[in-house]
Amino acid sequence: MRANLARRSVAVGLWAALAFPLAPSPATPQESYPSQNVKFVVAFPAGGPTDAIARILGQTLSEKWRQGVIIENRPGAGGNIAARQIAKAEPNGYAVLVTTSAFAVNPSLTANAGYAPETEFKAAIVAATTPNILVASNSLQASNLKDLVAAAKSEKLSYGMPGPGTTPHLSAERIFRSLAKVDVPPVPFTGAAPLLNALLGGHIPLACLAMPPTIELIKSGQIKALAVLSDKPRMLYDYFQQ
Structure with missing residues (x-):
């Protein structure tokens, strides 16, 4: 592994955004919005960071509206x-x-994603951002990224991620394939919650995902953090020590 691997740019993270289907033409409002219940369709399972953001925002907007x-x-x-x-x-x-951000990436990864971000949607807000984190089962004999890359060169490893095109998928691929030049294939899950269940159950040794749902598991010693993918890793490290 090149000595400057840890300093390379891998600071990509989850961002949660809201988007509406795009109306074919501007409409004159006939009534105040909203005049009925609004449905948030969350692209990932309950228990993950995108779901948590949707529920926090939904509760706040429900009270306001x-x-x-x-x-x-x-x-x-x-x-x-x-x-x-x-x-x-x-x-x-x-x-x-x-x-x-998988919403914007996925149409470039598949021949038919089934939607067109540029023409069928109107962005509402970017609701939140968070760094990604590389975590491992306690049974994995690696305590940092350098150890992990060395292990990947001598044994077959794979990592779990919360779906193709997500920032954990892209950032892990950049680390393993582009920077470290090791083959660590991804195992896709539908979201962070089932991914962490698989990691805790010993079904996968390694996972890359958004940081929030991992914090208490790391603090309690159930899993271990190998690398925070952020341009402010020291600040985040200090948070884990609190």
Whole structure:
């Protein structure tokens, strides 16, 4: 491994965004919005960071709007299933996609993602961002990224990630394939919650995902952190020591 691997740019992380199906033409408002319940279709399973952001935002908006915000989880295909559902929805603002940057990436990774981000959606907000983290089972004989790369050169390893096109997938591939030049194939999951369950159950030795759902597991010693993929790793390291 080159000595400057840790200083290379791998600072990509989850960002959660809201998007609406795009109306074919501007419409004159007939009533105040919202006048009925709004549905948030979340592209990843319950228990993960995208779901948590959707629920926090949904509760806040529900109180502000005095209308219900319904959370519907539609995981699968790196977020494509939820995106397809919203692309076909009535473009009236009552069906909202909550997803990650995989929404923009996936159409370039597959011949038919089933939706067109540029023409079928209107972005609402970027709701939150978080760095990614590389974590491992305690049974893996590696305590940092250097140890991990050395282990990958002498044994067959794979890592779990929360779907193709997600930033954990892309950042891990950059580390392993582009920078370290080692073959560590990805194992896709539908989201962070099933991915962490597999890691805790010993089904996979390694995972790359958004940091928030890993924090308490790391602090309690159930899994170990190998690398924080951020341009401010020292600040995040200090947080784990609190």
